[in-house]
Amino acid sequence: MSFLDQYWKVIVGITLAFVIAGVGLMFLSGPEKEVSIEAPAEQEVPAQKGDYYTYDRPADASPITGESCVNYDKRPFAVMYSGDLDARRYFHNLTQADFVLEMPHRPMHGQPRLMGVFGCNTPNQVGPMRSGRVDHISVAASLGAVYAPWGKSSIAGALLNRGVVDFMMIENGVRSQDGSRAGFIDRNIPITSANPAFGDVTGMIKIAGDKGYSGEAPAQVFDHQGEAPLAERPNYSKITVKFQDPYRIEYFYDKDSNTYKRFFGGKEDVDFATKEQHAPRNIVTIITKKEAWYSETDYTAQGLEDPWEGVGADYRKRDNGQYPNMQLGDPWFDTKFEGEARIFSNGQEIKGSWKKEKGADEPFQFFDEEGMPVKFAPGQIWLHVLGHAQRVSHEDEEEYNDRILDEQGSAAATQ
Numbered sequence: 001m002s003f004l005d006q007y008w009k010v011i012v013g014i015t016l017a018f019v020i021a022g023v024g025l026m027f028l029s030g031p032e033k034e035v036s037i038e039a040p041a042e043q044e045v046p047a048q049k050g051d052y053y054t055y056d057r058p059a060d061a062s063p064i065t066g067e068s069c070v071n072y073d074k075r076p077f078a079v080m081y082s083g084d085l086d087a088r089r090y091f092h093n094l095t096q097a098d099f100v101l102e103m104p105h106r107p108m109h110g111q112p113r114l115m116g117v118f119g120c121n122t123p124n125q126v127g128p129m130r131s132g133r134v135d136h137i138s139v140a141a142s143l144g145a146v147y148a149p150w151g152k153s154s155i156a157g158a159l160l161n162r163g164v165v166d167f168m169m170i171e172n173g174v175r176s177q178d179g180s181r182a183g184f185i186d187r188n189i190p191i192t193s194a195n196p197a198f199g200d201v202t203g204m205i206k207i208a209g210d211k212g213y214s215g216e217a218p219a220q221v222f223d224h225q226g227e228a229p230l231a232e233r234p235n236y237s238k239i240t241v242k243f244q245d246p247y248r249i250e251y252f253y254d255k256d257s258n259t260y261k262r263f264f265g266g267k268e269d270v271d272f273a274t275k276e277q278h279a280p281r282n283i284v285t286i287i288t289k290k291e292a293w294y295s296e297t298d299y300t301a302q303g304l305e306d307p308w309e310g311v312g313a314d315y316r317k318r319d320n321g322q323y324p325n326m327q328l329g330d331p332w333f334d335t336k337f338e339g340e341a342r343i344f345s346n347g348q349e350i351k352g353s354w355k356k357e358k359g360a361d362e363p364f365q366f367f368d369e370e371g372m373p374v375k376f377a378p379g380q381i382w383l384h385v386l387g388h389a390q391r392v393s394h395e396d397e398e399e400y401n402d403r404i405l406d407e408q409g410s411a412a413a414t415q
Helices: 003-029 134-142 154-161 201-210 313-319 397-414
Strands: 077-081 099-104 112-118 146-148 183-185 197-199 237-242 249-254 259-264 282-288 290-292 324-326 338-345 348-356 364-367 381-387 391-396
Touching: 077 134, 077 201, 099 134, 099 324, 112 134, 134 146, 134 154, 134 324, 146 201, 154 313, 197 201, 237 282, 237 381, 282 391, 324 381, 338 391, 381 391, 391 397
Parallel strands: 077 146, 099 381, 282 381
Antiparallel strands: 077 112, 099 112, 183 197, 237 249, 237 391, 249 259, 282 338, 290 324, 338 348, 348 364
């Protein structure tokens, strides 16, 4: 028998074996069932670490929030808010800010002041306002904003006088060339820690034009993703930002609105003007080294600029050790341009890092543990910068359930 005859004989045998096996299985398994060959329905894939929900960014999106915005192509303004207890009750229109910074403003205590960055909205009363520090200038510049404080520290003032950023000093009675007010005192606001000082963003826009500042919005500052579907959002998430008492902040995640409801002093933190509870879509927390400026320290030997340049001898003596420097990547006096960060968005925690290139207008960048850029949910971002002695805690849904069970068990054991 030839090789080809043997080959075909083997093939025929194998084929018959498969046919016989198939017939046997048919008898064993019962009547043949109809099999559907329709394609499976598409399902939403839950976002995992480094994986994000699709977002069709609007053509008129804010470069900061990613949301549709009438003033999307207009430059934002960074307005300094007081952090005093009596002033916080009268915060005006901070809920309308695209971005909020909260950060300690003295080296000897942890009381934070706030900076609201307004681009999409231009309210006619923002504040109560106070002075700012060097680190506020750096963050404002990173967002492409015109910096607008009510007063200044000697070191911050000297830096501004060197023309490092576009700014305007808001004071009582300040008006633009056409008479639009930018700063005023509201005697109807009963605060005692300082003057009830307020700004008008529409007036600030006019003054910026008088100064010849560019009115164009910065390039896209942050990346964004879509909102998590309701069914994939957690039922519970609590974040505690442990600024020095009594300035501790708590956030409780609200599943329905996909926001973080803010509580201060155990009570809902409500905006005096809008009557809305502060509820950012995104929370960022950074813990970094906080130190004071000392006149005897040789900063230039560290490769830094001299923070006291342009500050008179009397002010140097008075302000020695009085103002803080947060190692937050400013291009003048810092040696640190990256560090750890915790980001909360879409009900999820991202443990990652921050980075800032050395330059006044370089934006902050945020990354997850794999080094992938973080994408925020569209909406307000609230950045908290804490000194190295402070902490942030997070309790997720599983930890909450375990805690409740433990508490119930302890209560039952004592009965």
